[in-house]
Amino acid sequence: MASIFQWGPAPAATHPAADAFLQRRLARWNRDRLAPQLPAADWQAEIDRDAEMRHLEVAFLETLRREAARAAAEAPTDADGFIAWYEGLKERGPGQGDPLFPWLAEEAPLADLRWFLEQEAAGEAGFDDLVAMTQVKFPKRAKLELARNYWDEMGRGNPKGMHGPMLDALVTALDLEPTIDDTLPESLALANAMTAMATNRRYAWHSVGALGVIELTAPGRSGCTAAALRRLGFPPKVRRYFDLHASLDVRHSAAWNAEALRPLVEEDLARARAIAEGALIRLACGARCYELYRARLWRGRIAVAGK
Template identity: 30%
Template sequence: MNSKKQLVKGIDVSDTTLEEQKTLNSFYLREIGQPADFRESPDLSEYFFIEEIEDRWNAYEASRLAMQDYPTNAEDFLSWYNKLHMAHRKIVAPFFTRLAEHSTLEELTFYIAMENEVDGRFDDVISLAQLGMTGDMKLALAENYWDEMGMGSLEEMHTVLFTASAEKLRGIAGLSSEKIQVPSAALKNGNLLLMYALRRKYHPRLLGTLAILEHTAPYRFAKTVQAMRRLGIPEDVIYYHDMHIQVDANHGKQLIERVLMTLAKDNPDIIPELCIGCLVRYNVAVDYYNSVEAEMDKITLQKEKEY
């Protein structure tokens, strides 16, 4: 844990540790476990410990947000959001340029494995995001969810496709899942979605997070596909990633136009929460890509030592 600590309203806002993020991840997966695993569902007494970690993590993320006046109306919110989207593209561009143009097979495989940490339960996150919604907003997320479900085809379900793609890529690279160490920032990247989805008080933040995640996805997938084709990866492994260049472009558009803007117009007081969701996702994503790049460097260095 970081040695420098702050207290905000009595909460320690130092960053969470890898072990704490592992604890959160395990807990969240038990909360949304399969029906047959009902006996593994968390007991009420466990939530107090989890809430302490979550409160500290959220206080830490809040401490990283620059002091600013959030938009107060839908028009200003859209302008604010578009500027954040452009800033996000600019700050992650060096990582994705490296991935597309210079990554080794092992580095690419590690990145895909980390992406699977997020995508593994993404369909459940989208289903939870719909709770409590009505009207066209609910339809927008339902359409997103139906895409995640492969539009009714088990073989086309996105989690199935991604898991198969990641497994095939690990086989090609000769990189076993046991050798892949997940950094704390990668766990955060997935845990943020699960925490926001499972804690109803963060529902607006989840929607902001989902919007910027889906809106920035086509660029990430395009660069990933470029890397895969450069390295001669079979098309059946590339299929999932190539498909999402168009699919997520539509998801991002629908989330912004039919969900975020509707909320901003009808309930302007919700705008700060939407903004916080976008900003926290921005920071967590930047940390994530930095951590993945650091691990990619280690993988390459280790491979060079072996030769």
């Protein structure tokens, strides 16, 4: 499905999302800085390192913002118009309708599905943690909706229902080994962009737009991945993460749009542009990944078809 959004030509230099050295540095920094830890004696060196990495992180995110700016400027700033535009991203946003996912559902062999899932798992930023960081000091109504979403991510207090461990169980069942060094930089870039928006308060409205568009667009992709696992004979307990998101995120998206995005825009129309940029950044990062995944996974198929 063609996107209605027009993206300018890529610059001659390597795009920061394709810069493996940069994205791996950011990924390792995010992993280290967000991990619980005890005070270290070399705290001054740590602060110096964080200052350098924040410069790199923000420069990367500002590149993504510039690319999204024109399409984001087309979003209406009245609440009704904005929500209609935002929900339209499900059909017309970057990366939507990508042929990768029907192929995964219907044709992909196990080895290719395993490679795809390793890329996705290594680039997973942790939706629950991103929601928790984003909602800090949010207006009450939106904060409550993000809290309800977070509670669902936490299995509503039941460890067996926590979404993160469900993904971990899938990684274990398929014997996947997701690592930063073996992951495409574009997949790391997606996680790094999401983390940057959630951890820098100047991008808080971007983050709520990016998180909401995941809820909006994930059900179709999750359903295809669950179908691939089912076709290849994996039991429900292995498919659970994707089966759940194929259905639950439909309800999550409707609530997010009505109880978080709408009141945020109604309270301050200037937020609409930032929310739109965040959504488009997330979708564009995903679209880069899907294109590269296809190039990698379909390489042999295309060669055979060309004989």
